[in-house]
Amino acid sequence: MQYVSGIIAGAAPLQEGGGVMARSKDRARQEIKAGKSPFRTATYARLSVDSAVTESDSITSQQMLMRDFIKGRNEFLLVKEYQDDGISGTRFDRQAFDSLLGEVRKGNINCIIVKDFSRFGRDHIEVGSYLEKVFPFLGVRFISVNDGYDSFDKDSADKKLAVILKNLVNEYIAKDTSVKVASSYATKQENGEYDGGRAPYGYAFVDERKTRFVIDERPAGVIRDIFTWTIQGDSALVIVKRLTKRNINPPKAYQDTGDFYRREKERRYWNEYTVSAVLQNMAYAGHMALHKWKESKADGISPHMLDESEWKITKNTHEAIITEQDFGLVQEIMRARKERHKSLNALDEAVIRPDNLLKGKVLCGDCLVPASRMGANYQRKAGKVRIYRYRCRTYREKGAQECSSKSISEKDLEAIVYQAVMAFICQVECLDDRISRFHNDFFQKMCSHIEKEKGVAERAIRQGKNEKILLYKEYISKERGNTEQNGTECACKDGVTDGNKVWYLKEKQKKDREIRYHEERKTQLQEKIALFERLEKEQAGWIKNILSYRDTALEEKLTAQMASLFVDKIFLYEGKRVEVVLNFKDEYESLYSCMGQVWGTEEGRI
Structure with a gap:
């Protein structure tokens, strides 16, 4: 099931025997016993559109039943109620159900309550997968009120066979209902009765x-x-x-x-x-x-x-x-x-349809609606040629009162994008050269200087802390001396003890400031080392990947790989003006700023 694999792919690997699942469930059980934070609970109700609706099955009745179950139980905190009305239980692509799972994945919900298993779903394989894999993995408690099932109740393990049988029955009922509904529709169709839901417009x-x-x-x-x-x-x-x-x-x-x-x-x-x-x-x-x-x-x-x-x-x-x-x-x-x-737009065998290199990336810069890519055949001396243009879809369909006319040929647009990409590659190449020169000429010298400064700061911090200890010992010694010589009461009257305390606090604050200064200096030096490491890492990462496309300049045209890697969005404006938004632009500007920080330091001028 796709949903399960999507969760597990981003999670820590399970230990043999499902250890992670067990620990998650055990922690939740311990919280119940200890009376800790209540379960963040959601109720889920569903009603099929082709169901023979009874009062007990209605969405309202399901919600009332679940509210009554929660009422007076301090272990549950009702966060939200979800409902899918008119959706078959054999399907699991339901809007409210998907929203519920989204909140579960975010950790906002850790308990789900339904009226019975049939409201949750009628596909026994899918239902079983959620009960046996997904919910235990996420540490989610699942309760079916009418079935007396609680996944965190150890006694519910004995009810697993009943759960499996009930899911099989629910699936059979769903298929049987489908057959009956299809038969009902067939009868209506034979009699010429409309079965389309809404009447046709008019x-x-x-x-x-x-x-x-x-x-x-x-x-x-x-x-x-x-x-x-x-x-x-x-x-x-x-x-x-x-x-x-x-x-x-x-x-x-x-x-x-x-x-x-x-x-x-x-x-x-x-x-x-x-x-x-x-x-x-x-x-x-x-x-x-x-x-x-x-x-x-x-x-x-x-x-x-x-x-x-x-x-x-x-x-x-x-x-x-x-x-x-x-x-x-x-x-x-x-x-x-x-x-x-x-006939007009048919492609001859000799004509090859150009690849849509910018698919999904071209938008109108004003209405932000994806532009239409429109192709037509034109007769040329060499034969029939397929030419595409991008146009504002809103203007084409709704007129000038909604947006203005914008149009550009695909060939011209690809040429503009190619020039933008190659200019960006040149910028990255200059940045790469700057990083390399910095690394070759200054990096080792700067690292050595920074490590030396860092060592000085660390020694100053240790010395400051030792001096604070000696200062405290000296203060205690003076206090004891005054007490032995004059007695505590006499010393206090003469102000000797208060004077010692003021002296000690003043000297302590001075040492604290010195230590804080050296600690901040050490942090700054560590940040500079981190900057140098980042330069090396990014030079070996996305910069190297981008520079691998320098050779494509020989082709002098945009390729599918270049469009996929570099182009984020393209905005069309009047007068064939184009704004090309490239990937890696933020990374480039951030790294360029980082280089400015390095060159602007005293160490950078060594």
């Missing part, structure tokens, strides 16, 4: 079962406009810009908020993919296309889209927004556009 459900819907006039008007503009020849990008200019909320934002128009600070927009999805949705012609996706928890089949030939299409199930004739015409237009695009 429609609203008419019944509580959410299987039939009617036209929702305001968004339906947008659907009609989209089809009309397409028939008139507008591209999806042009339509996106029109809808954005009219400030109309995209489908998901409208369904989430009920707001037809986009709010002032809302940053959800239409895009070409959404427009294309609308144009291809036969629901707008009054037909129901079901069984477009397939998933089976019982057979372990992940969600995937089926071929159009496998869809179940039921004609005339609801009122149409678009006429059959217009819908068919738009499909022909889209097919023609797709073929034209393929």
Whole structure:
């Protein structure tokens, strides 16, 4: 399991027989007995979307049960409650579950409580791995209330077989439920009943079962406009810009908020993919296309889209927004556009698609959105050539009111980045030469001088401490002499004892200052030695790695290895201005400053 290996990879190796796990658990048990700090506890509740929900299984009921269990038990401190609503127990990639594990890894949670094992998960292998490996390794206490299971209770070891059997039953129930739900969906599809969760944009459900819907006039008007503009020849990008200019909320934002128009600070927009999805949705012609996706928890089949030939299409199930004739015409237009695009951008066998060396690194400098890499074929004397450009995605999709136009060819951008990388390599080469000259000309002499100064400081510290001891002995001797000669009471009256004490404290403070001065001097010298060691270490580390790319200057172009090693981010601005952010820049500036500190010292001028 990936999660387990990720934890163990960064941890100390386990001793034979699982010694680390046992010690972690034993310490926790000792804390319970001794009444020490309470367990930092989190509760976890889960409900599957396809479950037949009963009152006892609801999220609220699960949380109430676990709160009642914790109530009055001083060994638990409830830190947070986690819940995954509508997530299958056969999956472990759940949002709240992942957040809980994140807090566990940080050490913020060391006790997890669930209603029963089925709420934690229905995959017996995964559940067993957490109970037997992950949680013991992290020293986490796990409690299943209804199952009477407590991982820190020694009696729970006798219940392991029951736990295994219960997990197997839970997994069987999950698969059986999956089969029944699939059968239910199949029946709905045969009857032409909608099973997509939300009604298509432009429609609203008419019944509580959410299987039939009617036209929702305001968004339906947008659907009609989209089809009309397409028939008139507008591209999806042009339509996106029109809808954005009219400030109309995209489908998901409208369904989430009920707001037809986009709010002032809302940053959800239409895009070409959404427009294309609308144009291809036969629901707008009054037909129901079901069984477009397939998933089976019982057979372990992940969600995937089926071929159009496998869809179940039921004609005339609801009122149409678009006429059959217009819908068919738009499909022909889209097919023609797709073929034209393929023909225009198809790569000949003789043309090699350039590698995307800067993938994921190019962003708009204003909106900070990743730039679009767009390619097109151009006919040249030598044949068809594939040329790429980077453009601001926000401007392209949403227009000038959201961002400004920025565009640069990939070839020009790679040349700029190459020049930036080579300039940085030259800077590092100069720094390396400076470090080498310092090492050859001054390093040994400086180290010898510093060690000598350090020895002087250490001797002064020892001498100061010895003088403090002698000073104290002298003070005690004077006190005893005064007492024997005059008696304690008489001496105090004459002020002799007080005078000795003042003298002693004054001399002691003087010695303390001298010792402190030499200790600080010793610390400064140690820091300088550490600086020298750092110069040697970094010269043999990242500096050597960077200088190994000096030979690539002969190629005079950016390579994939150079882009990966050197380039962090690239920001595009208007007028083809580019900002290249390089890796190792912080290390370079820190080391350059370090060299300045060394050369600026008295030792550096020896």
